[in-house]
Amino acid sequence: MKIFYHRSEFLKKLFPSIDITNDEQVIIALKKYYSLSNLTPEIKLTEESIEISLPKEQLKDDPSVFSKATGLCAQGRFSEARPILEDLINRYPTVSEYYRNLAQTYEEDGQHEKAIDILIDALKWDPKNHWALILMGNIHARYFEDVQSAMTYYEQVMEADPNNYVALNNIGGTFLQLGKLSLAERFLTKAYKINPKFSHITLGLGLLNFEKGDLRTAFELAIDTFKNEEKIDSAVYQKAMQLAIESANTLVKQQVGKEALVDYIQEIETLTGKEVKIEEDSSISTAAKVEFAENYGREFHLVKTNPKYPNTDHLIAHELTHLKLAEEARKENVNMLFIGKDSKLEDFRKSIQGSLKKLEKRGIPQSSIDKYVYGLFHGILGQVFNTPIDLFIEDYLFNQLPELRYVQFVSLYQLNLEAHKAVNDPKIIELSPSDIMTKSRIFNVVSARHFESLFGVKMQKTYAVKPFELEQSNAFWEEFNEYRNDKKPGEEYELIQHWGEDLELNAYFKLELEKSTKSTDNISSKTPEDLLEQIENDPFQQSSLDEDDEEELRKFQEQHAGKDINMAVAMYMVGALNYFKNKPTEKVKEIAFEIAMLGRNGINPQKKGYKLNLIPNSSFSGYKLLAYYYVSWAITIPEMLKDLEMPFDKEFELAKSLL
Structure with a gap:
């Protein structure tokens, strides 16, 4: 067994009572410490280094007993592990890890001075014991705020094994906890360059960037941590989730992405040739929905968002992309x-x-x-x-x-x-x-x-x-x-x-x-007044208006009846009420569900030719189908009327008064 030292600050920390430049003092002190029983170590000195050779007879251990002690430590039973480790040290004093584990039991109990004394022995027997070096550095940094001493031990880790990314990450993590961001970044960056896939490192760098105020980088590193960490119940994974959510929420509160959303709305308006309007609606059953202008007889698309869901910008962008995909398919x-x-x-x-x-x-x-x-x-x-x-x-x-x-x-x-x-x-x-x-x-x-x-x-x-x-x-x-x-x-x-x-x-x-809803027929020669008279003379709708008739009626309604009452819908409702009057409730309910399914993608008021299997030999214009839709639900499932989101309450009251 050979032990190597440089004549450095580190050696001074381990043997503070000797002058490391005085060869005679060094030899006396080292021989005294490393001599066991009748065996004497061999010591070689150079101007810069020291080499200690120990006889093989001194190198013994007891792995089974040590395993028992570490098992107790893992359970937090330090007082029970301590005498076992002390006995191992008495019997096998050359094993560095026995000292290191014993020191850790004292560190866990808050006896930091005692832990340091034992760690010095651990490092005397193995100056390259990474975990002893890190523990020693951590104690100096965390409990004594002695960063200079801590760095003495941490630098030994880097010198002994510069590619030990786990050790580098642990050192960086310690400095991060202490708020020493520059030092934390130094060690974490080194660790990341060695292994950018290690979840502890990406999390550490993410937390570091969060503390520095770089929320975008913090978020990206949290995402990297998810990808690197397989155990979803691990502390690393859960901490990364907290980091990702907190970073993202803060960026959202700062209105990041708002400008991009505005540009996207304008892009969709240009693509579809129609304005996009946004409104909140707590009555919708989903987080958001889009109502295509064509399906609702409007000159604009309407995106509705449910205020129950706070992440509105994403919901709006999602619904706009529905419009985009549909428009691209239409072309x-x-x-x-x-x-x-x-x-x-x-x-x-x-x-x-x-x-x-x-x-x-x-x-x-x-x-x-x-x-x-x-x-x-x-x-x-x-x-x-x-x-x-x-x-x-x-x-x-x-x-x-x-x-x-x-x-x-x-x-x-x-x-x-x-x-x-x-x-x-x-x-x-x-x-x-x-x-x-x-x-x-x-x-x-x-x-x-x-x-x-x-x-x-x-x-x-x-x-x-x-x-x-x-x-x-x-x-x-x-x-x-x-x-x-x-x-x-x-x-x-x-x-x-x-x-x-x-x-x-x-x-x-x-x-x-999807078929085009644009009519190629000749323009109707009927006047709006003729159309209204036709509805009034045929309130039960034995015949239906064609598409051009509906357009003329819409114009008449806007000119004469205002926008509070849709006369076409009201009159069609009269016909619907009469049609359903003598039918069993279950039959009407079946028709209600059929219309609902037909209307899943919206009912275009200006479209004609809708068919219902449960009302055979019939053809419905859009307005007529909307009227039957509302009335069938009002009769059989009134408690769900609000779910239809059909603003025809006034039309229904008018229709009932006309019977």
Whole structure:
């Protein structure tokens, strides 16, 4: 065994009573310390260094007993470990690690002077013991605020093993905790250059940049930490999550990304040729929604955000990208409409009958069960439609609008937490159809995996998935990646169709090529007054107005009736009330659900030719369908009228007064 020293400050720290430049003093002191029993060390001196050679007979240890002692230390049972370590030192005094572990038991108990004395012995037997050097430096820095002494030991670590990134990270972390940012940066940067994939290092640098006020770099390093750390329950991962959220939220509060969002709104307005308006609406059931101008007979697109969700800028950008994708598909004549097969609602109800019986046994009112069925039906179809498209949308935002990444992160994190709860809450699982829960979970896992691909957050690991659910999620993910980097307009609809078929949900929806709503017919020769008289003379709507008639009626309404009452809708409601008057409530409810499914993508008031399977041999203009929509729900499910977001209360009151 050989021990090497440089004639340096470090040697002075270990042997403070000798003059290290005096060879005679050095030899006497070292021989005295390193002589054991009748064995004497051999000492060689040069002008700059000292070499100590020890006989092999002195090199013994007891690993099994030492393992017992370290096990007690790991459990925090330091007082029990201490006598074991002291006995090991008495029997095997040349083993540095025995001293180092004993010193650590005193350091943990706050006996820092005692720990230093023992660490000096540890370093005398092994001057390159990294953990003893680091512990010694930490004690001087943390408890005695003696940075100069601490650096003496830390520099020995770098000298002994300059590529020991773990040691360098620990030193940097100590200085970071002490607020010594320059020193922390020195060591953490060295560690990062050696191993930029070590999660402790990226976290340390992230925390350092946060303290320096560089929130963008802090956020990016937190994301790197997610990607580098596999254990989601580790302290490093959890600290990185705290850092990412705090950095991102602070940047959002500083309005970072706001200018980019304004530019994006203008881009969408230029692309679509229509103004974009934004408004809050607490009545919508989702975080946000977009209402296409064409589907609502408006001259502008409307993005609604739910004030329950604070990360508005991301939600707005997300909905604007729905507009962008649809417009790009339209230009290639490949835009599709997602249409629920409303006639299949009863089939869906039958498929979940077991779960509905559980609700009935709990005394849940039938009206609430109906609402539950309707919501579940719409919910799973919403996932079929939105999941593939949302993947492409979030990719676009991440890559093309980097200034929005901070709000995108906190928003997606919240949405993923809610999605996880929706399919993992035991109370929800107990009352929900297992088949629907499985399909919803598959969609959520794919979304979680996508979030991880962008930001490194391992949300997928939080799901308890069955093997076949994981297999299906993997298949969806692989298919998405086939399209991901070179998606062409409208290709998102292929994924919607494929995934719907794979999950056997395609019976409940269809994708239909969007057709132009511009009329090529001759302009009607009827005057607005003629049209109103036609409605008044035919209040039960045995015939319907064509598209040009509707346009003329709209103009007449604006000129004569103002904007408070839509006379077309009111008169159509008279016809609807008369039509439903003698029909069973359940029949009217079926019609209500059919219209709701038909209107999932919006009902264009200026469009004609809508068909209802449950009202055969009929053709509905947009206004007429809106009237039947409202009336059927008002009759059968009045408690859900507000969910329709149809501002026709005054028209309905007028229609009832005309009967």
